[in-house]
Amino acid sequence: MNLRQQASAFAVHAVLLAYTALALAPIILVIMNSFKERKAIFGAPLQLPSPSTFSLIGYDKVFGDSAIASYYINSITVTGGTIFFTLLFGSMAAWALAEYKFRFNTFLAIFLAIGIMVPIRLGSVALIQLIAQLNLINTLTALILVYVAQNIPLAVFILSEFMGQIPKDLREAARCDGLSEYNIFFHIILPLLRPALATVAVFTMIPVWNDLWFPLLLAPARGKQTITLGIQQFLGQYITDWNSVLSALATAIIPVLILYVIFSRQLIRGLTSGAVK
Amino acid sequence: MSEVKIENLCKAYGPVEVLKNIDLTVEDGSFVVLVGPSGCGKSTLLRSIAGLEPITAGNISIGGRQVNDLPPAQRQIAMVFQSYALYPHKNVYDNMAFGLKFARTPKAEIDQRVSEAARILQLEHLLKRRPRELSGGQRQRVAIGRAIVRKPQVFLFDEPLSNLDAALRINTRVEIAKLHKLLKATIVYVTHDQVEAMTLADKIVVMNNGRVEQTGKPLDLYYNPANMFVAGFIGSPAMNFVAAKMTQKNQLDCGAGMKINLPLPPACKVGDKVTLGCRPEHIQFAAEGKIQLKGNVDILERLGEIGYAHVSLPNGQSIVAQITGDPKVGNGAPVSLALSPTHIHIFGEDGSVCSAAAR
Amino acid sequence: MATGSDAGLMGMSRASYLRLLGFFLAPAVIIYSVFSIYPLLATIFSSLYLRQIDGTYVFNGLGNFVTLLTDTTWSVSFWNAMKNNFVFFLIHMGVQNPIGIALAALLSLPQLKFRAAYRTLIFMPTMLSVVIIGFTWQLILSPLWGISKMLLQAVGMGAFFAPLLGQESTALITVSLISVWQFVGIPMILIYTALLAIPDELADAATVDGLTQFQTFFFVKLPLVIPAIGLVSVLTFVNNFNAFDLIYAMKGALAGPNFSSDIMGTLFYRTFFGNQLQLGDASMGSTIATMMFLIILLGVMVYLFVIQRRIQRYSF
Ligand SMILES: Nc1ncnc2c1ncn2[C@@H]1O[C@H](COP(=O)(O)OP(=O)(O)OP(=O)(O)O)[C@@H](O)[C@H]1O
Ligand SMILES: [Mg+2]
Numbered sequence: 001m002n003l004r005q006q007a008s009a010f011a012v013h014a015v016l017l018a019y020t021a022l023a024l025a026p027i028i029l030v031i032m033n034s035f036k037e038r039k040a041i042f043g044a045p046l047q048l049p050s051p052s053t054f055s056l057i058g059y060d061k062v063f064g065d066s067a068i069a070s071y072y073i074n075s076i077t078v079t080g081g082t083i084f085f086t087l088l089f090g091s092m093a094a095w096a097l098a099e100y101k102f103r104f105n106t107f108l109a110i111f112l113a114i115g116i117m118v119p120i121r122l123g124s125v126a127l128i129q130l131i132a133q134l135n136l137i138n139t140l141t142a143l144i145l146v147y148v149a150q151n152i153p154l155a156v157f158i159l160s161e162f163m164g165q166i167p168k169d170l171r172e173a174a175r176c177d178g179l180s181e182y183n184i185f186f187h188i189i190l191p192l193l194r195p196a197l198a199t200v201a202v203f204t205m206i207p208v209w210n211d212l213w214f215p216l217l218l219a220p221a222r223g224k225q226t227i228t229l230g231i232q233q234f235l236g237q238y239i240t241d242w243n244s245v246l247s248a249l250a251t252a253i254i255p256v257l258i259l260y261v262i263f264s265r266q267l268i269r270g271l272t273s274g275a276v277k
Numbered sequence: 278m279s280e281v282k283i284e285n286l287c288k289a290y291g292p293v294e295v296l297k298n299i300d301l302t303v304e305d306g307s308f309v310v311l312v313g314p315s316g317c318g319k320s321t322l323l324r325s326i327a328g329l330e331p332i333t334a335g336n337i338s339i340g341g342r343q344v345n346d347l348p349p350a351q352r353q354i355a356m357v358f359q360s361y362a363l364y365p366h367k368n369v370y371d372n373m374a375f376g377l378k379f380a381r382t383p384k385a386e387i388d389q390r391v392s393e394a395a396r397i398l399q400l401e402h403l404l405k406r407r408p409r410e411l412s413g414g415q416r417q418r419v420a421i422g423r424a425i426v427r428k429p430q431v432f433l434f435d436e437p438l439s440n441l442d443a444a445l446r447i448n449t450r451v452e453i454a455k456l457h458k459l460l461k462a463t464i465v466y467v468t469h470d471q472v473e474a475m476t477l478a479d480k481i482v483v484m485n486n487g488r489v490e491q492t493g494k495p496l497d498l499y500y501n502p503a504n505m506f507v508a509g510f511i512g513s514p515a516m517n518f519v520a521a522k523m524t525q526k527n528q529l530d531c532g533a534g535m536k537i538n539l540p541l542p543p544a545c546k547v548g549d550k551v552t553l554g555c556r557p558e559h560i561q562f563a564a565e566g567k568i569q570l571k572g573n574v575d576i577l578e579r580l581g582e583i584g585y586a587h588v589s590l591p592n593g594q595s596i597v598a599q600i601t602g603d604p605k606v607g608n609g610a611p612v613s614l615a616l617s618p619t620h621i622h623i624f625g626e627d628g629s630v631c632s633a634a635a636r
Numbered sequence: 637m638a639t640g641s642d643a644g645l646m647g648m649s650r651a652s653y654l655r656l657l658g659f660f661l662a663p664a665v666i667i668y669s670v671f672s673i674y675p676l677l678a679t680i681f682s683s684l685y686l687r688q689i690d691g692t693y694v695f696n697g698l699g700n701f702v703t704l705l706t707d708t709t710w711s712v713s714f715w716n717a718m719k720n721n722f723v724f725f726l727i728h729m730g731v732q733n734p735i736g737i738a739l740a741a742l743l744s745l746p747q748l749k750f751r752a753a754y755r756t757l758i759f760m761p762t763m764l765s766v767v768i769i770g771f772t773w774q775l776i777l778s779p780l781w782g783i784s785k786m787l788l789q790a791v792g793m794g795a796f797f798a799p800l801l802g803q804e805s806t807a808l809i810t811v812s813l814i815s816v817w818q819f820v821g822i823p824m825i826l827i828y829t830a831l832l833a834i835p836d837e838l839a840d841a842a843t844v845d846g847l848t849q850f851q852t853f854f855f856v857k858l859p860l861v862i863p864a865i866g867l868v869s870v871l872t873f874v875n876n877f878n879a880f881d882l883i884y885a886m887k888g889a890l891a892g893p894n895f896s897s898d899i900m901g902t903l904f905y906r907t908f909f910g911n912q913l914q915l916g917d918a919s920m921g922s923t924i925a926t927m928m929f930l931i932i933l934l935g936v937m938v939y940l941f942v943i944q945r946r947i948q949r950y951s952f
Contacts, residue, residue, distance in 0.1 A: 008849075012742055012745060012748065013749075013750075015742060016739075016742055016743075016750075016754045016758075019735075019739060019758060020754055020757045020758055022817070023757060023758050023760060023761055023817070023820075024757060024760065026761075026769075026772050026773060026776055027760065027761070027764075027772070029772075029776065029783070030772050030775070041781075042781065042782070045781060045782075045783050045786070046783070046786070085663075085667075088663075089663040089664040089667065090664060092659075092660040092661070092663065092664065093660060093661050093663075093664035093665065095660055096656075096657055096660035096661045097661075100645075100653075100656070100657060100660075102657055108661065108665065111665075111673075112664075112665075112668065114673070115668060115672050115673070117870075117874060117932070117936045118676065118929065118932060118933070118936075119874065119878040119932070120671075120672045120675070120676070121878060121880075121901075122676060122679065122878070122925045122926075122928055122929045122932075123672065123674075123675030123676035123677075123678065123679045123925070124675070124679070124904075124908070124925065125675075125678075125679045125682060125908055125918055125921050125922045125925060126674070126675040126676075126677075126678030126679045126681075126682065126922075127671065127675035127679075129678075130670075130671075130674070130675060130678075145667060145671050146671050146672075148667050148671075149667050149668050149670070149671035149672040150671075150672060152664050152667065152668045152672075153668065153672075156664065167360055167362060169358040169359070169360045169361075169362035170362045170364065172324075172327075172329050172349075172356070172358070172362065173356065173358060173362035173363075173364075173423075174364075174375075174376075175328075175329065175348070175349045175350065176327060176329075176349045176350065176354065176355060176356045176376070177350065177375055177376025177379065177423075177427075178349075178350030178351075178376050178379055178380050179350075179375075179376070179379050180379075181645070181656050182656075182659070183379060185660070188364060191366045192365065192366060206762075206763060209765070210764070210765035210766060210767075211881075212765070212766065212767050212880075212881040212884065212885065213880055213881065228765045228767050228768075231765075231767060231768065232767045232885060235767075235771050242775075242781075245771070245775065246775070249768055249771055249772055249775075252764075252765065252768050253764060253768055256763060256764060257760070260756075260760065260763050261756075264756040264759075265752070268752075268755060268756065268759065268825070328646045328647065329646070330646075331646055346646070346647050347646070347647045348645070348646045348647030348648065349646065351647065
């Protein structure tokens with residue numbers, strides 16, 4: 001490496017480091033200060049908690065006062081349920097559209113594609129009435145149904161692309177082997193689709209976990225809130241109690257952060273669909 | 278009894294006719310090879326037999342049973358695909374056992390059949406491996422094994438060797454020939470490769486453009502091609518064709534003063550435009566002989582024991598002659614060619630043969 | 637397959653073929669139709685009705701749209717939200733996407749060390765909920781906490797400190813930039829992926845031709861990732877005209893101060909659910925949702941039929 005290259009490599013790292021710092025600083029700031037007592041939060045916000053300033057008073061409030069655990073359980077239920085049904089129904093539909101010829105094949109493909117671009121949120125007025133008629137207001141079922149409807153189009157789209165990469169010979173070999181169409185799907189196609197399913201799961205999971213709109217509209221009742229809505233309401237309630245606010249934020253951030261660090265490789269690979277070098 | 282009988286089979290994709298009135302009988306225990314240029318419908322025919330493609334018209338029966346409307350699994354066939362189509366998420370054993378499991382075959386019998394096939398194909402030490410941990414040749418054998426365990430009436434192969442390198446291809450070809458003997462199986466086999474066709478087949482079916490051009494024993498096709506297409510397709514390098522005209526009862530005029538004395542074939546009359554065909558291996562450098570052509574050497578390709586001379590004739594056409602040894606002729610040198618009279622083919626204007634040369 | 641367009645599979649009766657199709661397609665199609673397409677159409681439909689004092693609805697044609705666009709009780713807030721939404725979008729296009737492209741370019745440099753670490757860390761804010769991000773920034777920018785003031789003072793610009801979220805002139809821009817900060821990871825990853833798909837030989841050829849790395853990026857790689865940039869743009873458009881969470885989390889449904897950060901999503905929410913100032917109105921709510929639908933549709937159409945058609949695609 002000559003001097004010029006070294007200089008430019010240095011510049012590249014300087015820029016990337018600076019941006020990384022900008023991306024992380026606010027998050028670190030919140031987590032750091034959530035472990036301090038009130039005086040230190042205001043007196044020296046940029047310092048790490050020290051033995052003299054360390055305090056868990058905010059967390060006491062968060063875990064004592066509110067139903068944090070139930071928020072998490074609700075969010076996990078909704079996100080998990082959504083992922084499961086999106087993957088199952090989405091891959092089934094993608095398979096039928098890719099494999100079978102029938103009169104409405106193209107029409108159905110276009111019909112489903114509409115949902116990729118048009119946000120389901122815009123139908124909220126009628127959706128809320130529908131959910132009310134079905135007696136599903138304030139149920140997690142309502143959220144799962146809506147999120148599955150919202151995510152199926154993209155799932156079908158991505159899975160169809162992957163489906164095309166499974167060699168035709170393989171399905172025909174299975175037909176020669178005497179498998180029924182159902183068995184071909186569940187025993188050959190679905191296992192081979194695993195990487196694609198992971199990608200779709202990532203695309204589905206993040207927006208669902210983070211969504212505020214539909215929990216606010218469809219399941220705002222006590223005990224049914226997801227973590228995003230729950231934290232939002234908690235923050236609104238305790239806005240002047242800085243310890244609680246910071247701890248609540250940290251409580252919402254830290255689990256996601258841990259999961260993200262563990263799964264970031266798979267996640268980014270999912271987002272870049274295998275193109276990562 | 279596992280004869281395959283195809284009668285008047287037609288297959289169209291929308292308006293495109295891909296198979297046109299195919300009639301074909303594959304006798305019980307015979308090895309039939311389908312050859313023909315790319316896109317002529319070989320795979321489509323094979324897949325129609327397998328039941329992977331619905332047919333437009335005609336009849337297919339296997340072992341005396343009409344199978345037109347049966348799904349592949351009920352036709353008692355097994356197919357070996359060009360890409361092998363091994364299930365990537367199953368190991369070798371499970372790949373072979375997969376179909377049997379779904380057919381509710383008893384576990385003991387599955388075990389017995391798989392180990393039998395593994396023994397025949399020397400796959401015993403590989404049973405626990407996944408397909409991606411196998412070499413091309415091993416994958417090929419697993420694909421064949423998967424076919425064997427089904428104990429089918431008919432084996433269908435679609436270019437099974439084309440993904441192998443040259444040396445392995447020869448090995449596997451011999452293996453398949455042995456396997457045919459051992460299993461006494463009825464086999465329909467598609468290939469591009471002439472040598473495979475000639476060496477493996479009891480009967481070759483030459484297809485072109487959705488039709489069967491000729492069916493016969495390998496050497497019959499070689500010596501007695503029914504038309505110019507088969508004549509040109511079978512044999513390598515390909516047969517030479519020279520445009521000519523019957524000018525007299527026993528004379529053929531090839532233009533530019535080249536006249537050949539040849540008795541008028543029964544199906545021709547004086548004045549007909551014909552094509553004269555002769556294989557390179559039946560043309561030699563020689564100044565005497567009943568049928569002579571003169572020309573200039575364009576290029577000599579020496580392959581060792583034999584070689585090929587590309588010679589341009591006075592009428593502008595170019596023909597290939599086989600040479601032996603190392604004739605001392607330079608490029609552009611004039612040469613005399615002697616055509617073996619018993620290996621001359623005369624084709625009429627429609628391409629069909631007028632006179633097959635006697636062997 | 638053979639003749640008819642519903643021709644089944646070999647050896648399968650028509651009935652069992654239809655059963656097969658039904659089994660695979662019905663769950664997805666039904667859930668999607670009932671919970672996505674039906675509400676959308678019903679919402680558009682109800683935008684054509686007007687609510688009477690007695691709670692019944694009468695057909696009003698396009699009357700609600702005329703009201704929304706011309707009657708000053710509605711049109712002032714509508715056009716304000718519309719204008720703000722465009723500002724919101726333009727800031728994303730002008731700041732988020734260029735930064736995203738630049739980061740992607742740096743990340744895709746050959747032989748870059750710590751590539752995965754940078755990628756992972758810069759993408760992190762995108763993973764978090766908008767609500768969390770909104771509150772976090774609210775705290776940081778709050779004059780009460782004073783962190784931003786301290787930081788500005790540290791670099792000698794203490795005089796520039798202002799309650800950015802509290803002033804009419806800066807609230808919208810500030811919120812937009814926070815959204816940019818959070819979502820810059822998306823254009824970064826999409827364009828990074830597109831850059832990786834370009835074969836290395838192409839960059840090598842450019843190097844042999846004497847181009848610097850910088851020139852190679854601008855003249856060889858950037859033109860090849862234009863389709864990805866087009867996709868990023870339309871995604872940005874759809875997301876921006878559908879945004880709600882961040883403003884709601886930071887500024888509440890009233891999108892203050894004095895509606896200066898009001899966008900279509902918050903206007904829609906306020907109209908439909910009502911707030912301190914007015915009662916909820918399903919008809920006008922639907923009307924606004926329909927307008928949002930039309931705007932997004934227009935954007936997507938422009939992308940599909942104008943932009944995407946003109947974009948030259950290359951396959952490697
Ligand atoms: N699904 C299809 N739809 C329309 N035409 C098809 C379809 N499948 C094959 N064909 C056409 O049918 C013809 C025969 O195809 P087929 O695959 O049988 O050829 P082939 O003889 O096996 O060729 P190759 O030697 O290249 O494998 C080709 O012209 C092909 O274009
Ligand atoms: Mg073929």
